[in-house]
Structures are given as C-alpha cells and as structure tokens.
Amino acid sequence: MIRTAAVQFNHRPGDLGYNWSRVKHFCEQAAREDVQIIVFPEMCLSGYWHVRKLDRRQVEALAESVPDGPSTRRLVELASRTGMIVGVGLIEAAEGGRLYNTYVVAQPDGKVDTHRKLHCFISEHMSSGDRHTVVDTHLGCKLGVLICWDNNLGENVRLTALQGADILLAPHQTGGCDSRSPHAMSRIDPMLWHRRKEDPDAIRAEFAGPKGRDWLMRWLPARAHDNGVFLLFANGVGVDDDEVRTGNAMILDCYGRVLAETGEPKDAMVVADMDLGLLGRCTGRRWIRGRRPELYGALAQATGSELDARAARFSKDAVGREK
DSSP: OEEEEEEEEOOOTTOHHHHHHHHHHHHHHHHHTTOSEEEOOTTTTTOSGGGGGOOHHHHHHHOBOTTTSHHHHHHHHHHHHHTOEEEEEEEEEOGGGOEEEEEEEEOTTSOEEEEEOSSOOSOTTOBOOOOOEEEEOTTSOEEEEOOGGGGGSHHHHHHHHHTTOSEEEEEOOOSSOOOSSTTSOOOOOHHHHHTTTTOHHHHHHHHHSTTTHHHHHHHHHHHHHHHTOEEEEEEEEEEETTEEEEOOOEEEOTTSOEEEEOOOSSOEEEEEEEOGGGGGGOHHHHHHTTOOGGGOGGGGSOOSOOOOHHIIIIIBOTTSOBO
16 A cells, blocks of 8 residues: 545745745645655646746746756655655756746655656746656656646556556646636636635535536546556645636546545645555556557647647637637
C-alpha cells in the first residue's frame, strides 16, 4: 500500500509567500497522517488565471529557474523533512528565455523531476513542453505527470502509461471555466463563493453539478481505467480572477473508482491508500497487452486541422472555423 494525498486550495495571484504557506500547511498535515505522495494544483505557487492578462515582463517576474531556483530548493527541503514525495506547480524560467507551466516533483533523497505542460495556452509568452514524463521513485512505483489539458487528450495518458507509469499525477486549474462547448463546463457566479459561509449548499451544488464533478466524471475515471493507472487529481478551488474553480480533489484507483474525494468549498486535502497489487490484472493493463500498434500509425500523422494550444483554446471551434 502507498498512502497518497491530493490537495485543493485557493491560491492568491502572484503571492508566493501565502501560496507557500498553504503548501507547507498541507505537507505538515499529510506527514502526520503518514502520507507518502502529496500532489498540489497546477501553477499553485504563482497563481493561474490572472497570468493570461500579464505582459512578458510580469510573467518573468513570477518565474523561477528549476532545479536551482528558490522554490525548488525549498520544495526539496520540505520533501526531505517530511519524508514525502511532493509535487507543486509553478512558472519555470528556462534556457533561452523560455517560460513554461512546469510541475516539479521532489523526493526525500533530493531527486527532482519536472514536467512541462504539453498544451500550454495561459499566456502567449509561455511555451509548451515536448516530452512525456515518467519518474522512478524510492517507493518502487513509477509516477507519470500530466498537467490539466494534457489529461484531456487520451494519447498523452496512453503514452505515459506505456512508458511505465503506475500512478498519474494530474494537477489542474479547472471547473467553472467559460467553455466554448455548450455541454461542457460554464462559469459559476463568484458571489456564490463569496457567500459560501452564509449559503454553503448553493456553491456545493455548483461544485457537484455539470460545472464541476459531473463534468470530471465523464472522462477522468476513464483515463485511469483505460490505461491501468491510479490517479491523483489536485485542483484549485474558489475565485481565480474572474472564474471559480470547483476543487473536487479526488483519488482514483486503476479501475477508475473513486477512493476519496471532497466537494467542499474550501481548502482541503483527501487521503487514500493505493493497493498497487491491483495493477497486475486490472482491466486497462490487460486491454493494453492486446494492442495492435501496426494499426495506429495514423495517430501520429497530422490531419491538417491541428491548432496550437492557444488557438485551440481561445480562437476556433471544434472544426477550425473562426468564432
């Protein structure tokens, strides 16, 4: 068994000190509960949705080098002190002046691995990564990392599984998004969040409905089940610039079953034990062994309708017409 935790918290845009205080708080809580792997949301140190409005200089002011930057060094110290594997999202200042939406995974022995979001759309000043990420651990299992939209494309999860991932870390900033799809997410009135203490049932209903959990449950369990991986879903919660994130932190097993989750409108952590003994005969892994790779070459061929991440997210509909 491996004890794991997924966190949701309401970050403050650009407030590294406050956001670090939440990471430290939940790591200390998790250590008391003997957690071995803890996962925090996408870009939770820098803040997320406000970044789309920033110019390059302002984005650079939020960025840090990895692994020698102060946040990564602090994360390594935290992992060492608590004895946990800790994953946190930030903006990376990389070689050649490139900026990335990056997820840093620190292990207690000082080992650091990173994943750069493959489909980064938050800022025109930020680049997308170009590789899938699978990390060896001292726990005897392998961790895959995919950030938010990376998980929406089944090819990314399948390739991560084929590279040996047993547990998928899935940090997000989602739910309550102003989606262009009429039957996907939509915006939540920020006043419901601000009045969550006076009327908690109203915001809970939004978090549980088609703007939050209902939307996630259409596809997230399938990513775990079809690829034979456990999954740690960590998400933002609460007001994020002009949208409201729905939290819904959850832990799924390799059959897509929910082991732990929360629908509460607050900073929270869910904890569950993963029985990796289930992996050997789980449905997804058995199906994968029956693959016929000779049939799938077309998946790696361009169709001519592909768009870059920003255009796909903001500028076009599903068949490439201008909105």
